Amino acid sequence: MANRRLAPASEQPESFAFTPENADWAEGQIAKYPEGRQASAVIPLLWKAQEQHGGWLPQKAIEAVADQLGMPHIRVLEVATFYTMFALEPVGRYWIQVCGTVPCDVCGARDLKKILHDRLGPSGHVDPDGNFSWLEVECLGACCNAPMVQINQDYYEDLTPESLGTLMDDLAAGRPVRKGSQTGRISSEPKDAVTTLKDETLFDGSRVGAWRKRFEEQDRKDGDAGNEAKAKAEAAGSAQAAAADPKPARPDAGRPIESGSVDTPAQRAAGGQEPANPQGDAGRGDRATVVEPKTGPEERGTPQSGRSYTKTPSKPEEGRPVAETKGSTPESGAEPIASPGKTDGTQAKPVGVDPADKGPPGPIGR
Numbered sequence: 001m002a003n004r005r006l007a008p009a010s011e012q013p014e015s016f017a018f019t020p021e022n023a024d025w026a027e028g029q030i031a032k033y034p035e036g037r038q039a040s041a042v043i044p045l046l047w048k049a050q051e052q053h054g055g056w057l058p059q060k061a062i063e064a065v066a067d068q069l070g071m072p073h074i075r076v077l078e079v080a081t082f083y084t085m086f087a088l089e090p091v092g093r094y095w096i097q098v099c100g101t102v103p104c105d106v107c108g109a110r111d112l113k114k115i116l117h118d119r120l121g122p123s124g125h126v127d128p129d130g131n132f133s134w135l136e137v138e139c140l141g142a143c144c145n146a147p148m149v150q151i152n153q154d155y156y157e158d159l160t161p162e163s164l165g166t167l168m169d170d171l172a173a174g175r176p177v178r179k180g181s182q183t184g185r186i187s188s189e190p191k192d193a194v195t196t197l198k199d200e201t202l203f204d205g206s207r208v209g210a211w212r213k214r215f216e217e218q219d220r221k222d223g224d225a226g227n228e229a230k231a232k233a234e235a236a237g238s239a240q241a242a243a244a245d246p247k248p249a250r251p252d253a254g255r256p257i258e259s260g261s262v263d264t265p266a267q268r269a270a271g272g273q274e275p276a277n278p279q280g281d282a283g284r285g286d287r288a289t290v291v292e293p294k295t296g297p298e299e300r301g302t303p304q305s306g307r308s309y310t311k312t313p314s315k316p317e318e319g320r321p322v323a324e325t326k327g328s329t330p331e332s333g334a335e336p337i338a339s340p341g342k343t344d345g346t347q348a349k350p351v352g353v354d355p356a357d358k359g360p361p362g363p364i365g366r
């Protein structure tokens, strides 16, 4: 890669200004960008200035573009020296930019550079006839058709040293030349025999159909799985709802009363029927349960379990036996029991009981 320097002062023009036609074009380019972003038009304006000045950018053109865009000169100079599309020195009538990046290099770009050097001398110089100058540049984006060169605005691809020499001869002589691939291939199609992408199904749509069918099957599977998951989720939701709102347990709260399916003596007695086994317990006065049919409010208190039931008095006035007073609990109004007073530690105490142990700790009484 050649150094990117401005041409010597002897080559520089005294001034530069766009032609009226190019000035209008430049204004149109600047108007594409919002207010305050006019600097975005720097590359189009530099390109037009280079075109107007015979294919290369003098220092005065760079400064004129900077002034028009309100940019410091150095900022525009940085742009012009960065991109090899801007020639900073005079070029021949045909400016040859030869790609030297890896794909072109491995396909023969070195041979192209050699023939250019042999015919034109070092890069960056115009040949004595003023027809050609050349420069090695980085990838120009036509790697599939390497090696290649750009001459002025056009690409010439699939070159060999011989075809490049012929091309230069034709250009110098003013003969028509073929742009693009010099071997006749169209665009970047395979260079020789087709070895890849030969399967017809790639192009007849059947593969797309297979893929579409596969996606449809997957969608159907996903749908089935989704329905199953939805059913599980609904079942889980029902279980949660049942737990959160349990059914009433008492009959009078709404629980259905089960019909008596067990034929028990109590049920038969309640219904005024004879015991099912008159020779059994019912015939034994010591074991038989005497149940009298009940009516009225007490009937509602009868359990539904079907077991025999005999009401037991719960109050002394109803006949509940009263136990004799035991222990040391004083009765109301009685004299308190005398305290045994202090002990000397010799009294018998329960085995395993530590008199110092006051019981388990607790929030009260400690």
Ligand code: FES
Binding pocket: 099, 100, 101, 102, 103, 104, 105, 138, 139, 140, 141, 142, 143, 146, 147, 148
């Ligand atoms: S490497 Fe030469 S055009 Fe891309």
